[in-house]
Amino acid sequence: MSASEDPALFERRLRGLLQQHADACSGRVRSRLTQARHAALARAVEGRSRTGRRLWLPAAGVLAAAAVWAMILVPHRAAEAPPTGGGALVRAQDMALLTDRDGLALVESDDGQFYEWAAAQAGSATGSAATADGSDQNGG
Amino acid sequence: MPAALRGDVDRSPSNAHTAQHALGQFLASVELKAFRIAQAALRHEDDALDAVQDAMLQLARAYADRPAEEWKPLFYRILENRIRDLQRRRSVRDRVMAWLPFATDAEEANDPIAMAESPELPAPRRLELDETMAALQRALTALPRRQQQVFLLRTLEGLDVAQTARAMGCSQGSVKTHYFRALRALRAQLGELI
Numbered sequence: 001m002s003a004s005e006d007p008a009l010f011e012r013r014l015r016g017l018l019q020q021h022a023d024a025c026s027g028r029v030r031s032r033l034t035q036a037r038h039a040a041l042a043r044a045v046e047g048r049s050r051t052g053r054r055l056w057l058p059a060a061g062v063l064a065a066a067a068v069w070a071m072i073l074v075p076h077r078a079a080e081a082p083p084t085g086g087g088a089l090v091r092a093q094d095m096a097l098l099t100d101r102d103g104l105a106l107v108e109s110d111d112g113q114f115y116e117w118a119a120a121q122a123g124s125a126t127g128s129a130a131t132a133d134g135s136d137q138n139g140g
Numbered sequence: 141m142p143a144a145l146r147g148d149v150d151r152s153p154s155n156a157h158t159a160q161h162a163l164g165q166f167l168a169s170v171e172l173k174a175f176r177i178a179q180a181a182l183r184h185e186d187d188a189l190d191a192v193q194d195a196m197l198q199l200a201r202a203y204a205d206r207p208a209e210e211w212k213p214l215f216y217r218i219l220e221n222r223i224r225d226l227q228r229r230r231s232v233r234d235r236v237m238a239w240l241p242f243a244t245d246a247e248e249a250n251d252p253i254a255m256a257e258s259p260e261l262p263a264p265r266r267l268e269l270d271e272t273m274a275a276l277q278r279a280l281t282a283l284p285r286r287q288q289q290v291f292l293l294r295t296l297e298g299l300d301v302a303q304t305a306r307a308m309g310c311s312q313g314s315v316k317t318h319y320f321r322a323l324r325a326l327r328a329q330l331g332e333l334i
Contacts (some may be wrong), residue, residue, distance in 0.1 A: 010327055011295065013277070013334045018296040020173045021273050029189065033171040038195035041164050044200035045156075 163204055166168055166211050167196055170297070171241060180280050181223045182230070191226055195219040195289045214221040215291060216307035223289075267306050282320055291322035 024035075178188035178301060195218040201212050280288055286308070293299045293307055294315075304319075305312045 007323070007327070010331065010334060014326065014330075015295050017272060017276060018176070018292070019334065021177045021276075022296065025172055025175065029175060029185065032189050033175060033192065036189070036196050037167045039193070040167060040196035040200035041160060042162055043197055044160060044204040047201050047204060050333065076273065089332060130244075 152197075155213070159204065160334040162208055163200065163211075166208065166215075167199075170212065172217060173296050174215070176220060176290065177216075178223055180277070181285065181289060182226055183281065185231075187226050187230065191219060194222045198222075206292065212297070212299065213303045215308040216297065216299070220289065220308060225291065227260060275330060275333055276326075279326050281324060286310075286314075287318045287322040287325070290318035291326070294319050 174192045174195065175188055178191040179185060182188050182191065195215055199211065199215050199219045203211065203270045206214065280291070285292065290304055291310060294301075299307060301312050301315050304315045308315065
């Protein structure tokens with residue numbers, strides 16, 4: 001059976017013929033195709049590294065923004081805060097008062113005698129001071 | 141099996157190297173056939189080389205990270221677009237050049253490197269092949285462009301119907317119709333010769 005009668009055989013022969021023809025390219029064509037291939041591969045490497053850089057860019061941007069944010073905010077917060085040394089002293093005094101059992105016992109005790117005494121002491125101190133002032137004036 | 145051929149996208153250096161190697165192998169496997177397909181459509185060696193080179197660069201630049209299975213239809217789709225662009229540009233150029241008294245490719249035609257054929261085939265066999273190929277080229281040239289491209293993609297490149305449809309940007313039904321008509325026309329013209 002000839003190729004013109006058998007479609008499959010005709011197809012096979014055509015394929016073989018075209019393949020032979022493709023393989024029989026000139027040296028110039030082969031050389032140019034090889035150059036083109038190398039250029040394309042170089043372009044692929046370039047593209048890949050550019051893609052890598054693109055992936056790092058958002059992370060780098062976020063880090064940079066965080067750094068700028070910190071640089072702007074930290075000095076302001078430091079200015080608003082109480083002085084470090086004084087703040088520590090105040091906090092220490094508060095703690096001393098809170099942990100002072102005697103003081104707490106006085107405050108918490110229901111015994112008003114102490115307060116009456118303290119008020120009397122304060123009043124007598126004022127009176128004696130006034131007397132002293134008057135005696136001074138009288139004496140002067 | 142390399143990651144690139146499985147379709148994974150991994151950008152570690154070793155995998156990038158493997159993908160690069162796979163892409164190089166792919167381009168080497170299609171370049172001669174792609175050139176012949178472009179040459180059949182453009183009927184000009186340098187234009188065909190330009191089209192193939194552009195298709196290679198475009199594939200490498202934009203689609204190198206795609207799974208390797210997708211490369212072939214993508215590559216031929218790009219090539220098809222480049223062929224169409226070149227045909228359009230050439231028709232404009234030809235209209236302009238027709239008015240000019242120079243513009244000849246005689247210098248290129250006499251280039252010994254351009255004329256050097258592959259030494260793989262013995263002279264008588266090459267002569268026979270040349271005659272048959274000349275007849276085949278005439279028959280292919282006489283085909284409508286879509287039939288010609290479908291026929292070459294299916295027969296020379298071995299794309300299946302779905303891949304050819306993707307490469308040509310048409311339906312699978314169109315591919316089947318174009319291929320059948322091309323084959324029928326070629327059989328009518330070359331049946332006795334092949």
